[in-house]
Amino acid sequence: MKRDQWTEQLHDKLAEYETAAPDDLWADIEAALDQQPALAQSAPAQPTKPARSRFVAMRRWAVAASIAVLLLGGGYLWWTASEQSQQAAQSLSSAQGEDLLTQQLPSPQGEDLLAQQLPAPQGEGQGVGAETYSDRSPENSSEGVIQTPPLTPPLEGRGVAAREEPQRLIAENSQRQTIEETQTIDEPQRQIADEPQRQIAEESQRQILDLQQWEDTERPVAKPKRQMSLGLYAMNGFDNQNSSNGVLMADALAKQYMETYANSYSARSSEPIWLAGYEERQHHHRPITYGLTVDYPFSDRLSLNTGVVYTKLQSDFTQVMRSQQIQQEQTLHYVGIPLGLSYRLWSYRSIRTYLSGGMKADWNVATHLETEGVSQELPKDRMQWSFNVSMGVQYDILPQLGCYVEPSLNWYPDNGSKLQNYFKDKPLNLGLQIGLRLNLR
Amino acid sequence: METERQLLEAIFGGEKAALRRLYDRYSGYAMAVGLRYIPDREEVRDVLQDSFVKILTSIRQFNYQGEGSLKSWVSRIVSNRSIDYLREHQRFMLVDNLPEEPDEPEEPDVGRVPPDVLMEMIGRLPANYRTVLNLFVYEQRSHREIAQVLGVRESTSSSLFFRARKMLTKMIKEYLNKQAI
Numbered sequence A: 001m002k003r004d005q006w007t008e009q010l011h012d013k014l015a016e017y018e019t020a021a022p023d024d025l026w027a028d029i030e031a032a033l034d035q036q037p038a039l040a041q042s043a044p045a046q047p048t049k050p051a052r053s054r055f056v057a058m059r060r061w062a063v064a065a066s067i068a069v070l071l072l073g074g075g076y077l078w079w080t081a082s083e084q085s086q087q088a089a090q091s092l093s094s095a096q097g098e099d100l101l102t103q104q105l106p107s108p109q110g111e112d113l114l115a116q117q118l119p120a121p122q123g124e125g126q127g128v129g130a131e132t133y134s135d136r137s138p139e140n141s142s143e144g145v146i147q148t149p150p151l152t153p154p155l156e157g158r159g160v161a162a163r164e165e166p167q168r169l170i171a172e173n174s175q176r177q178t179i180e181e182t183q184t185i186d187e188p189q190r191q192i193a194d195e196p197q198r199q200i201a202e203e204s205q206r207q208i209l210d211l212q213q214w215e216d217t218e219r220p221v222a223k224p225k226r227q228m229s230l231g232l233y234a235m236n237g238f239d240n241q242n243s244s245n246g247v248l249m250a251d252a253l254a255k256q257y258m259e260t261y262a263n264s265y266s267a268r269s270s271e272p273i274w275l276a277g278y279e280e281r282q283h284h285h286r287p288i289t290y291g292l293t294v295d296y297p298f299s300d301r302l303s304l305n306t307g308v309v310y311t312k313l314q315s316d317f318t319q320v321m322r323s324q325q326i327q328q329e330q331t332l333h334y335v336g337i338p339l340g341l342s343y344r345l346w347s348y349r350s351i352r353t354y355l356s357g358g359m360k361a362d363w364n365v366a367t368h369l370e371t372e373g374v375s376q377e378l379p380k381d382r383m384q385w386s387f388n389v390s391m392g393v394q395y396d397i398l399p400q401l402g403c404y405v406e407p408s409l410n411w412y413p414d415n416g417s418k419l420q421n422y423f424k425d426k427p428l429n430l431g432l433q434i435g436l437r438l439n440l441r
Numbered sequence B: 001m002e003t004e005r006q007l008l009e010a011i012f013g014g015e016k017a018a019l020r021r022l023y024d025r026y027s028g029y030a031m032a033v034g035l036r037y038i039p040d041r042e043e044v045r046d047v048l049q050d051s052f053v054k055i056l057t058s059i060r061q062f063n064y065q066g067e068g069s070l071k072s073w074v075s076r077i078v079s080n081r082s083i084d085y086l087r088e089h090q091r092f093m094l095v096d097n098l099p100e101e102p103d104e105p106e107e108p109d110v111g112r113v114p115p116d117v118l119m120e121m122i123g124r125l126p127a128n129y130r131t132v133l134n135l136f137v138y139e140q141r142s143h144r145e146i147a148q149v150l151g152v153r154e155s156t157s158s159s160l161f162f163r164a165r166k167m168l169t170k171m172i173k174e175y176l177n178k179q180a181i
Helices: A005-015 A025-034 A049-104 A108-117 A128-134 A149-157 A162-182 A188-218 A251-260 B004-012 B016-037 B041-057 B069-088 B115-124 B127-138 B143-150 B154-180
Strands: A229-237 A241-248 A274-284 A288-297 A302-321 A324-348 A351-371 A374-376 A384-398 A401-411 A428-439
Touching (some): A374 B069, B069 B127, B115 B127, B143 B154
Antiparallel strands (some): A274 A302, A302 A324, A384 A401
């Protein structure tokens, strides 16, 4: 309906009309302003949008980082707690071994005898320690070298392979020899005085060696295991998306326009008429995604992954009509189910790289639209399919817990709905996924 | 008289008294805008308070586009807050697919109606008619834009305006007839 003379009259009649506001209104406004955290006059007239955008982006990452730190901390505590309980059990058995050791501690003379009898270390691979361990005669068992058997149960308790035992014994023997090299047989009294320190040094060395062996055996090995894993991640798009469109004159108006200006308008009547000073601007914020996934391996390299994913899309629309503007803020919430395959490319110790590919179905579960601060109904979007390929690097901080970074290329085909969002404006987009994986046994 | 630009410069310069000057300058106009949407003065008072708090706290976001743009901005905020208020208080019954009423009323001369009488007449219109009339006539928005703001179809906005106009025409005619006697 066009604006006619009567409508213009009606407008002009009240265009400058004023009526007094309540007397005490300003006092109430002042009181309300005092409760506002930041009053306008204290800030310069600078655009605040970029700073706000930065803040929002930082806040998203901060939330993701907080979740990651919480999980990391929780995982570490869980792991150390289980390790401590293991150590407690081991120390109990060690204590029994230590008692035995104390009872079997040789006299200084016995130690000297041992020093004379012990062969010099002949290097790894000769299996001296292994022979010493297995070939010990009952007679020797009363001598210092036979102190080692009681130490083996704790090592076994920590999962040390039997093949590593000889190396430890060689090292112990080397240590003993080093100590003995500093001693002279002519100084028995000094040896007696030094014996407690020597025992402490031996024990310390043994603990260091035990720890080294534990690290060597317990650290994730290059050979991958088939482990099911749970993942928690946050994903952000790489960039916001902006676009703007001109506005076409409505068909009915265009027809009327053509009739009125048929003589002066040289273009064909079938051509669209763009309205001068009218524009529609769209600003789509980077999508933010949180996911909980599960990886199920079905070979050494391949695994199947699925889970549940939440995605939030936010867009600002501005309609410019000469000097007037209408602002709209649209928020869409999706819940999706991904299904994909991962292929392990390469791994070394705690690091592994992999390729992933898959698809996802997203359902729009909630919408929100605000036009100039007024909430409005917004119909839900249709189901959205997407396909993605990604390459990830995972670092296992603990055997049970790894963190990963996964840049991805995502394609969102048009789902046919009229709703404008980031995926419609940028169907092919890059994303960066950061997350944690809990490796299940 | 202080221009809008000077007033804004004073506000951005941290002059607290300039906020009061902005209020003094536009509170009467804002009150009139509010009353066009909500005829009850007490209710408009609440709307106005909220509107001015928003205006004064978000004035940094205002994009100056020449003399008169600040006044338009004030009007738009009061208008939006009024619509929000009507929504919150369930005054709206925006039904899509209203049947068209084909008969075009013969418009009486609005020029002979005093502004306060016209305000009172607009206040007597149903809330949804009044809102569409305000947006179309006084906010100069198209039915497409009104449809977006109110979340209705364009045809509904057009139909509501037609009915508002018809009702207002009748009231004006009655008033002018009384005056003529």
